[in-house]
Amino acid sequence: MNRIYLITLLLFVVLGCKDSTKTKEIGNEKEPTGINNVAYKWGEMALKATANDTERFQPRPTITSRYLGLISVAVFDAWSRYDEKAIPVYLKNVERRPEKERSLKNKEIAISYAAFRAMSEYYYSDKKLFEDFMGELGLDPNNESLDPKTPAGIGNLAAKAVIKARKGDGANQYGEEEGSNGESYFNYVGYEPLNSADKNVDPNRWQPKYFSDGKGGKFAPGCLTPYWNRVKPIALKSGDQFRPGPPPMIGSKQLENEVREVIEMQANLTDYQKALVEFMRDGPQSVQQAGHWLKFAQDVSRRDNHTLDQDVKMYFYNQVVAMDAFIASWDSKMFYDYARPYALVHEYYDNQKIKAWGGEGKGMIEMDGKQWRPYSPKTFLCPPFPSYVSGHSTISGGCAEALKIWTGSDEFGSKAQLVAGAMTEPDNLGDTITLEFPTFTETAEMAGISRVLGGYHIQADNVAGLELGRNVAKEVWKFYKKHMGEK
Secondary structure, eight states, X not given: OHHHHHHHHHTOBOOXXXXXXXXXXXXXXXXXXXXXXHHHHHHHHHHHHHHHHHHHHOOOHHHHHHHHHHHHHHHHHHHHTTSSSOOOSSOOSOOOOOGGGOOXXXXXXXXXXXXXXHHHHHTGGGHXXXXXXXXXXXXXXXXXXXXXXXXXXXXXXXXXXXXHHTTTSSSOTTSOSTTOOSOTTOOTTOOOOSSOSSOOSOTTBOOOOOEEOSSSOEEOOOOSOTTGGGSOOSSSSOTTTTOOOOOOOTTOHHHHHHHHHHHHHHHTOOHHHHHHHHHHHOOTTOOHHHHHHHHHHHXXXXXXXXXXXXXXHHHHHHHHHHHHHHHHHHHHHHHHOBOOHHHHHHHHSXXXXXXXXXXXXXXXXXXXXXXXXXXXXXXXOSOSSOOSSOHHHHHHHHHHHHHHHHHTSOEEEEEEEEETTTTTOTTSOOOEEEEEEEEHHHHHHHHHHHHHXXXXXXXXXXXXXXXXXXXXXXXXXXXXXXXXXXX
């Protein structure tokens, strides 16, 4: 199933692109654009590594968003020394190179060493993959020069500066945070949910749920990175800078209506909606939400025949937004510790008959409300962490706004084609569906509503998440402009 879906995933984006093999004249140089520029190629490597990381360590979107964000910063910092005005984020005491050295070749070398060193640190399991790619580029992966007057040295220094600056940033990558046991990403804050998988003592709060282990047993995953609200953002002042107001509580008319909406939406899922849920869920070989929006950014690069400079800048802004949006989303999630529809439906419709999805191969059936479940495989029924706000909505709202601001237009034009049900009920496939993403804003809204359709979130989670993400993007834009030397 994973291999089939991977092939499908690789064929997803069907763009009406301009010719991505074109070159642009830069002085006497012919500069590769689109898929041929080196920044784009390193973006592809980052996505491959993210997919591999998901296969090895299971989905962990917070962690991979930090990897992608810091890789993009390392690349930007190295590139900045060959730009007229750009100011690096973490690289210090390395002078801007004189104009005569600001060649495409030197930029390619500098960003390649920065990407290689940063990826080797964060995606260490794939170091051989990165070494091989360096070889394809004609670069020596064993060149560890720290000479600030050479492009290789600048690239190595940029990655080294990022890695050093982000140790002890709250992510607990090295098991170094106080309260940790030395294990990477250990829950050093000691968070334990108020509710257990077997007993829901406060239905307003998050309750873990049992998943199938795929071998006839079951397990209830713990909360994913419950301390992520403590991770230091790159551009935001703090994770709670734009924290939304509270979600609707049990007893409110709003929550009653929104829980009913989730049930009704699921009971009437069309093939188009199933395909939308699955595409945005991102399934096996997932690159998580930050990677999904890096893919969308690459769609823009191909569409507009970006140069290396353009991709370095766009990915930098895009992925800093994704990383900081995850921190902001987790701030809200852990502050409110809010219930998911999986538990809320059971609370509201405990002894009532409802129409809902019965599970793989069963279609829509009548059932007791207590049997309701999201439209998901039994091995991953819903994300294992609190609900409010939706991470998909936050990151999509933020990254869509970022691409809109950066390109100066809301126009997108991407398409994706997939078979409805392929990721959720492969023995009950629906039609082949084409999803169209005309604008960045609509793409974000489609990502957000897909989480309600799938039964992972209520509308309040979605609406507040989209707004939070857009606020993050606008704040990060100020940071971006500053580091471009424009303010």
